[in-house]
Each structure stands twice: as structure tokens, then as C-alpha cells.
Amino acid sequence: MLFGADSVGLSLLLFLALALTIGFFKGKFLLSKSANRSIEAARKLENNLVNCFFGWAKAWGWRGFLIIGLMIALGIFLGGNYSPFNSLTRGLIRIAIGMALLIGSQNFWLKLKDR
Numbered sequence: 001m002l003f004g005a006d007s008v009g010l011s012l013l014l015f016l017a018l019a020l021t022i023g024f025f026k027g028k029f030l031l032s033k034s035a036n037r038s039i040e041a042a043r044k045l046e047n048n049l050v051n052c053f054f055g056w057a058k059a060w061g062w063r064g065f066l067i068i069g070l071m072i073a074l075g076i077f078l079g080g081n082y083s084p085f086n087s088l089t090r091g092l093i094r095i096a097i098g099m100a101l102l103i104g105s106q107n108f109w110l111k112l113k114d115r
Helices: 010-044 049-079 087-112
Strands: none
Touching: 010 049, 010 087, 049 087
């Protein structure tokens, strides 16, 4: 991200802070709710051989697959040369997404202790 920036300074730090803040709030208020729904759905599954292999599909449901598909498509779009964004903007979007994923995944890590 820094190599693609025209100027490194206060504006870069402000954009970085903005990306981290947006990612934090997205992870805290959107992805954590989704993670809680997935955790509860997984806990309700019976412990059998079918659910060992396909339980994740039941726990995530169609919304989970839609979100994952959109995230994959966004990653491909941002990584390609056909993206309309410059490298700085792509880097900031990736930082925001990464921060959201870190905050959203905390639920899984914290609730693993509850088992």
C-alpha cells in the first residue's frame, strides 16, 4: 500500500485510521452477529457423520454462502488490473476488510473456550 501511495504523510495516516475504524465497526456490528448465528446453528446440529462433513453448509445457510461469494468476488475485483481504484484505495479497502474479519472472528475464538 505504501509503495503505491503518491505521498506518505498525514493524509495516509488519516485514511489508514478511517479504514481501521470502518473495519472495526463492520466486524463488531455486522460480522459478529453473523458469526453468532452460525455458532448457534452449529451447536444445534446433531453429532453424526453427515453433519461432520456437511454441517457447515447447514450452519451457514444461503446467506453465509452469499456473503462468502461476494467477498471472494470483491477480492478478485480488487486484485485485478481492471479495478478502477488506485493501489492506495485498494490497500485501504483490504485493510478495512481484514480488520472486520479479525473483529468478527473473535466470537469464534472466545466461544471455543465455552465448549
